[in-house]
Amino acid sequence: MADNLITIENLSKGFNGKMILNNLNMSVFRGENLVVFGKSGSGKSVLLKCIIGLMKPDSGKIYVGDRELQKMNSDELNTFRKRTGFLFQGAALYDSMSVRENLAFPLIRNTEMNKQERDKKIINTLDLVSLGEAIDKMPSELSGGMRKRIGLARAIITDPEIMFYDEPTTGLDPITSKEISELIIALQHRLHMTSIVVTHDLICAKIISDRSIFLKDGDIIYNGILADLAGSDDPFLKNFFSDEPIKSGD
């Protein structure tokens, strides 16, 4: 039987009376790349934020291993978070810090490294995302693709066991999207992480995905491999993955 790293039971979360996640059940297996699909507003990002503890579910349970997330105290939650990396949709780089300081930030606070060790780690991690030359730039000097790469570098610098990606290719041109997706899969192979990727981007999903789920109306309507999902006969899923214009009534 597969090794469950994260297990979610009957998770519900709503805003202003509207349920975004509704009794959702799912598991994330150790070492897999799980892609989460869904229309905008279907609760994909909310799901990620509930798993990492940025949002509190209205009901339901989230287990990390055999430990329930909601019952963790702040120290235990921080211990869990130190095992994770999170790439935000807009990269969420700290505007007031240079690239070097952005990458040093989690290292200073979460590791015992001295300055030399930190500098070496920062340079090595920037090399992994092919942006060594950007080390002393400010976030405002970076392009969208560069920001995503630096965000990725900051997320992986502490060698996380679990990576969360919130729309890693949104707003990027197709070539940069493909580059970021290939970078994610290369890092995954190199660092042996478990990844949960929220995306709309089919090309990104094709490169990354081991397994896919599709969220609709707060629940999972598909759970399986991407090829079957993309080739589904379900009219809604067919329409979602189709290049053709939306037909009226769909």
Place this chain on the structure above:
Amino acid sequence: MNIPKLIYGSRLNFKESVHNFFATIAGLSIISLEFFRQVFLPPYEIAEIRKHMNELGIKTFPIVSITGLIIGLVLAMQSQPVFVRFGASDFLPGTVALSVVRELGPVITALIFAGRVSSGIGAELGSMRVTEQIDAMEVSAVNPFRYLIVTRVIATTMILPVLTIYVIFLAVFGGYIAVIITENMSFAYYKNAVISSIQYGDLIPGIAKTFIFGFIVGIVGSYKGFTAEGGTEGVGKASTTSVVIASLLILLVDVVLVKLTLLVWPTT
């Protein structure tokens, strides 16, 4: 005067304005309690506090310098004809100094500081909130409250008294400039008159309350920025409401503190 509407703008109806007003009071109370709970816990982020103190000091230095000089200048210019008419010109240095030390220096510096700094903190933290930088800090297992709020509030609390003392000196000097334009008074005489008129009961409460004003400026800006929502509009709102709330609180707290001061030093 409808204070809730003044703070939250005219787009909200009365019920929403009152609700927001009390929500802000509750939020400020909670965030203040959380500040005192976290301020003594490590890590202390000394470098960050020092950085904020430098930035805030440099940012407000030019405006408070001009203001300080002008307060003293105008106060002396306005008062001088009356003092001359009653033959009491010798009392002018003491009057200028007492007004500046007890009230004008601390309150006006605090209001300017609120306008410059509270809005800046509100905008900066608001921008960090809406661009998920605060979330990024939290998922990095770093306590954003301690790193962003505690450091800024300590910095504003520590730097405002320094700025106020500087403003008081400048205002007193401004008073001297106004005096020598029309009268033949030596600087030594003016200085002695100022020193002899000021007592501890004037100086200590005047400076002590600026610690509280500094705390208000930091905590209000931090609260509005940290709880900002709704994109760039939310950032703008956080910035402007920070100034209004901080300024109103400074004035209200000043009334209470003046009353308390008169209880502790009744002769002053």
